[in-house]
Amino acid sequence: MKKNQPKNRPKNLNLFTIRLPINAVVSILHRVSGVALFLVLPLLLLAFQASVKSPESFATLANLCNAWWLKLMLIGLSWAFFHHFFAGIRHLLQDVHWMTSLQKARFSSRVVLWLVGASVLIFSVSMW
């Protein structure tokens, strides 16, 4: 920081008064969903292990997955996956300079959110 700048420059980092633009929402949710997917990795590995180990462990897992609270958690997990997937593909396309103007980026953000919503809905309905 330059010396002649005042130390008490006004700054506003209150998240409750900042209205994030849609591109920022998609971006921060990409980060949030990524961290969520990382944290849930051991549970996914446990589930995969149980599913292939023996008929008994497979049945235990299948029973567990019938619980309503686990189904709700799976829906939440599916959101994290689909958001990270579609927002990630959007970032990849922007890396090759596709739809990078502000207007087009806003449009692709909306497309991502709709795709995520539709995917989570399809997943939830077919799972329940």
Place this chain on the structure above:
Amino acid sequence: MLIELLTDKYPGMRFWLTQRLTALVMAVYLVLVILLFVIVQPKDFDAWRAFVAPIWFKLATILFFASVSTHAWLGVRDVLRDYVFHQGLRAYLQIVVDVLLVFYFVWLSFILWNI
């Protein structure tokens, strides 16, 4: 030009490219496996075992998970650098994450080996 970007002059570019390449590997794997799962629809234990047993599925899954761990390593690294300002704590958390990811990879290899 791309080659020059990958030399020691721009060390961050390798991480940048790695993050994207692993993303592509994961995307291709997931789309193919989800499609296959929807088509085959393995209903019980035997069908599920038959679904995951082929050697190409295991090899593809290992490649997929290698991408997952590399991608997660770089992603968590960025998150730690953005939000954890205490250098010691950040280094400690990074080591914990690295060890976990290596452990997950060995664990998955073990699971696949035993199918």
